[in-house]
Amino acid sequence: MHLFDKVTDYNEIRSQFFDGMTLLFGGFGGVGTPPGLIDCLIDTGVKDVNLIGNDAGFPWIGIGKFICLERASTLVASHIGSNPVAGELMNQGKLNVEFSPQGILVERIRSGGVGLNGFLTELSKGTQLEYNKPLIKIGDKEYLYEAPITGDVAIVYAKKADTFGNLIFDKTARNTNPYVAMAGKVTIVEADEIVPMGELNPEEIIVPGVYVKYIVPSKGYNWKWKWEMPVK
Amino acid sequence: MGDAREIIAQRAAREVKDGMIVNLGIGIPSLVPDYLAEGTRVFFQAENGILGMGPTPVTNADGNLSNAAGLPVTILPGASYFDSALAFGMIRKGCIDVSILGALQVNSEGDLANWIVPGKRVPGVGGAMELAYGARNLIAVMTHCEKDGRPKIVKQCTLPITTYRCVKKIITDKAVFSIIGHSLYLDELMPGSTLIDVRNTTEAEFSIALTFKEHE
Numbered sequence: 001m002h003l004f005d006k007v008t009d010y011n012e013i014r015s016q017f018f019d020g021m022t023l024l025f026g027g028f029g030g031v032g033t034p035p036g037l038i039d040c041l042i043d044t045g046v047k048d049v050n051l052i053g054n055d056a057g058f059p060w061i062g063i064g065k066f067i068c069l070e071r072a073s074t075l076v077a078s079h080i081g082s083n084p085v086a087g088e089l090m091n092q093g094k095l096n097v098e099f100s101p102q103g104i105l106v107e108r109i110r111s112g113g114v115g116l117n118g119f120l121t122e123l124s125k126g127t128q129l130e131y132n133k134p135l136i137k138i139g140d141k142e143y144l145y146e147a148p149i150t151g152d153v154a155i156v157y158a159k160k161a162d163t164f165g166n167l168i169f170d171k172t173a174r175n176t177n178p179y180v181a182m183a184g185k186v187t188i189v190e191a192d193e194i195v196p197m198g199e200l201n202p203e204e205i206i207v208p209g210v211y212v213k214y215i216v217p218s219k220g221y222n223w224k225w226k227w228e229m230p231v232k
Numbered sequence: 233m234g235d236a237r238e239i240i241a242q243r244a245a246r247e248v249k250d251g252m253i254v255n256l257g258i259g260i261p262s263l264v265p266d267y268l269a270e271g272t273r274v275f276f277q278a279e280n281g282i283l284g285m286g287p288t289p290v291t292n293a294d295g296n297l298s299n300a301a302g303l304p305v306t307i308l309p310g311a312s313y314f315d316s317a318l319a320f321g322m323i324r325k326g327c328i329d330v331s332i333l334g335a336l337q338v339n340s341e342g343d344l345a346n347w348i349v350p351g352k353r354v355p356g357v358g359g360a361m362e363l364a365y366g367a368r369n370l371i372a373v374m375t376h377c378e379k380d381g382r383p384k385i386v387k388q389c390t391l392p393i394t395t396y397r398c399v400k401k402i403i404t405d406k407a408v409f410s411i412i413g414h415s416l417y418l419d420e421l422m423p424g425s426t427l428i429d430v431r432n433t434t435e436a437e438f439s440i441a442l443t444f445k446e447h448e
Contacts, residue, residue: 028280028316029302031295054316055356079356082302087354099347101361102279103320110317123324123365128348128392129357172281173296176316206315225295227303 005163007194007215010040016153016186016214017046024109024151024184025053026177029082030062032169034157034190035222038065041155047071052109052149054102054176056083061223070094076149078102082226099129104146106176111148113182113211118147154184157218158207161191162198165212166205174206182211190218236405239422240373242267244332244403247371253277255323255363257333258301260373264332275308277328279319279359284311300359320359324366331367333360335374335399337389340416340436342399344372345391357394364395376404376433383435385409385416406430409438417441 001008017023023041027033033053042065049072056077057064064083066072074096080086089095100108101124111118120136120143134145156177159170167189169177181187189212237260245267248254255277256264265276265287276285278299285299286306293304322328337345344364347357364370374384385402402409406425410417416438421430427446 028300029298031280031298031302055358077356079358081353081355081358090354091351097356099356101357102359103316103324103362106316106320124361126396127361127394129361171294171297171313172278174313174315175280178315179317221295225298225302225304227293 001214003164004197006165006209006212007163007217010036010216013037013040013188013214013216014044016188017041017044018152019046020048020050021046021152022050022052024149024154024180025051025063026154026156026175026180027057027062028054028172028175030057030064030223030225032157032173032175032177033057033062034155034218035220036216036218037155037188037190038062039222042066042069048073050074052076052151053180054078054105056080056086058082058226059085061225067095074098076100076105078105098131101129106179108146108149109176109183110179111146112150113179116148118145120145149183151184152186154180154187156181156187156189158189158191160193160195160200161189161212161215162195162200162209163215164197165189165209165215166200167191167207167209167212168200168204169206178207181207184211186213187211188214188216190216192218192220236375238263239405240375240403243408243422244371244373245269247330247332247369247401248272248274250274252329253283253327255279255328255331255367257331257360257363259334261332261334262301277319277322278305279316279323279363281314281316281319282307282311283314283322284308286311320362323359323362326366326368328363328367330369330371331363332371332373333363335372335384335402337384337386337391338372338374338399338402339386339389340411340438341414342397342411343389344370344394344399345389346372347394348392350392360394364398369400370398371401371403372399373403376406381433383433386435387437406433410441415439418444420445
């Protein structure tokens with residue numbers, strides 16, 4: 001695959017997913033989670049996946065569809081409130097959930113994506129979300145050490161990609177996607193539109209293509225948002 | 233009188249002043265924009281990546297333009313979109329003038345518990361820790377008591393803490409309190425409530441503020 005032509009199809013992508021992998025996923029409540037790649041992930045039958053992303057989606061939306069199949073063993077996320085199945089699996093001991101403050105989680109992913117060794121913050125000090133994170137004393141203040149996060153595979157949803165993988169996002173579908181794209185060892189982008197190099201305005205590119213390994217075309221969201229569902 | 237949630241939201245809206253940057257949590261806080269005083273021009277920030285969020289669209293809702301609760305919104309002139317790291321960067325740095333968050337328990341020192349009821353509700357912390365940490369003014373809104381009558385303004389939070397010593401004001405359907413230093417002060421009674429009722433339904437000790445007014 002040439003540096004300047006990373007466009008491929010879903011069949012080619014399947015072999016990138018493997019049992020036990022750490023998978024970073026973009027999206028916020030399913031907004032900005034790549035629908036075609038989620039279905040491809042489900043279709044491969046991979047299991048024991050370690051998921052890292054903002055939240056657990058909804059049972060029929062985004063990463064939630066995969067979580068409901070009980071093929072994820074761990075999830076690092078800021079909340080799972082929109083996916084009751086994730087809560088049940090957690091309470092049954094079938095899904096190990098580590099909660100993180102939302103902005104700290106994305107900074108950890110960013111840290112992994114930009115080659116840093118993590119960072120210090122006092123943010124969740126003294127709460128249940130300290131987990132076993134090391135406390136580092138500087139002067140007379142103590143901080144929690146937040147480790148960088150990288151993923152074996154990262155899945156991202158973009159509005160536009162050129163064939164090198166320069167990316168532009170759509171409104172609030174950007175959310176964690178730029179940093180998820182940066183922190184994957186193998187980053188796969190699903191894009192609504194794929195254009196030749198030179199078509200995107202360099203001033204407007206959010207993620208440079210250097211972070212992207214594969215690009216697949218999107219058919220758009222294939223789920224209904226909660227607000228589109230009939231009110232019971 | 234209307235329902236308790238609306239009454240709380242209506243009172244909380246009076247804390248939002250012209251020219252502020254505001255972040256609203258889900259639940260009761262999301263009702264606040266309906267009650268802003270006329271001529272109050274503010275920018276709402278949504279932690280999923282909008283500064284300058286507008287009202288719910290009448291037509292043409294867009295799945296990729298939503299608030300942090302996932303509901304469709306619009307934007308106002310001058311709005312911007314940004315990623316999650318930047319969204320929380322501006323929150324932690326203190327760019328949010330007022331954050332209004334739902335609460336499960338608050339104690340007299342301003343410790344906030346609002347992310348988990350162990351064994352029951354497991355929503356997760358979302359962006360609450362950062363909002364509580366970074367906002368210049370944090371207002372906790374909640375009904376005064378649990379459905380079974382147990383007080384939510386407590387001596388010590390029994391639920392896991394979201395953030396310590398962050399709440400500056402508590403607005404319930406019975407009363408408005410301020411937290412100054414490590415102490416809780418009763419600022420005002422909500423319509424229809426009495427001092428004796430508030431005393432009986434508030435576990436934490438409080439003093440009467442010098443500026444106390446029975447009703448607005």
